[in-house]
Amino acid sequence: MTPDNGGYATAAYALAALVYLGYIVSLKLRERRLRQRLAQLASPARPVPHTPEGA
Amino acid sequence: MTPPVVAPSVQRSARDPLLVVAIVGVVLVYVRALMFTPIEAMQGPAQKILYIHASAAFIALYVGFVLMAIASILYLWLKDEKLDRVAESAAEVGLAFTTVVLVTGPLWGKTIWGAWWTWDARLTSTLFLWFIIVAYHLLRGAVDERGRRARYSAVLGILAALLVPFIHLSVYLFRTLHPMPILLKPSAPSMPSEMQVTFFSAFFAFLLLFIALLRTRYRVATLRDQLADLEQERA
Numbered sequence: 001m002t003p004d005n006g007g008y009a010t011a012a013y014a015l016a017a018l019v020y021l022g023y024i025v026s027l028k029l030r031e032r033r034l035r036q037r038l039a040q041l042a043s044p045a046r047p048v049p050h051t052p053e054g055a
Numbered sequence: 056m057t058p059p060v061v062a063p064s065v066q067r068s069a070r071d072p073l074l075v076v077a078i079v080g081v082v083l084v085y086v087r088a089l090m091f092t093p094i095e096a097m098q099g100p101a102q103k104i105l106y107i108h109a110s111a112a113f114i115a116l117y118v119g120f121v122l123m124a125i126a127s128i129l130y131l132w133l134k135d136e137k138l139d140r141v142a143e144s145a146a147e148v149g150l151a152f153t154t155v156v157l158v159t160g161p162l163w164g165k166t167i168w169g170a171w172w173t174w175d176a177r178l179t180s181t182l183f184l185w186f187i188i189v190a191y192h193l194l195r196g197a198v199d200e201r202g203r204r205a206r207y208s209a210v211l212g213i214l215a216a217l218l219v220p221f222i223h224l225s226v227y228l229f230r231t232l233h234p235m236p237i238l239l240k241p242s243a244p245s246m247p248s249e250m251q252v253t254f255f256s257a258f259f260a261f262l263l264l265f266i267a268l269l270r271t272r273y274r275v276a277t278l279r280d281q282l283a284d285l286e287q288e289r290a
Contacts, residue, residue: 003099005166012104012159013085016111019158020081020264023151024074027271034278041285 074267080260092253101166106257111155114265119149124216127209139205144272150188176225177233187215
């Protein structure tokens, strides 16, 4: 008789997806943070735009 | 003062079509494996863990860590920083795939062997390799000087990859609970064709995911080095 162990397969597929997705998100966050930092360093210092008081 | 020149790779958009294609491929494999692939009569639905477990193991060991070793050897020879970045990226993506192997394996083992874990040669050596790759990344984080970091980690990467043939042969050399290969072996695969199609689809989808992640991780390493150069220039 075929055993009823579908829960284990579902759990394995869910955990694998969690590991892969977690890694993808961590890579994308690292990439975005580095790009932002590089863009900050690369851009020339811009003067703060003057806005009249009360505007 | 003129602003420092930033490489085009920094300015490029972070969109990654290959990663999107790979994710779609993996989702399709999930659907095919869970909903349209027959259930193995003796093992039940848990046998379907094979499609994600074996493909992750094969890609991590024979693609990820072999690439890490080759890039490390070439780095020690040519001293090209790009090779160090390839080795580092392959090691990290390989670690993610090995984590999947170590997470899914016990779930399959529990249904077939009645135990989550057994200290046999295949399982223990894979866990040992996982720890060495974690140590590889800790080492990289601990050494600031780029040349020295690349040299030390290249040596550790090469030593870690020596475990790969041992892991491969462990099922032949030792009495182990882990089954021998049923698909990727010199003789014909011992599996019905419908299951073979699912397995090879999974293998290629995860291989594509590995390549997409490797490219992303390499980009992260390049950006990090560019940032370090720029900060040094500013200091």
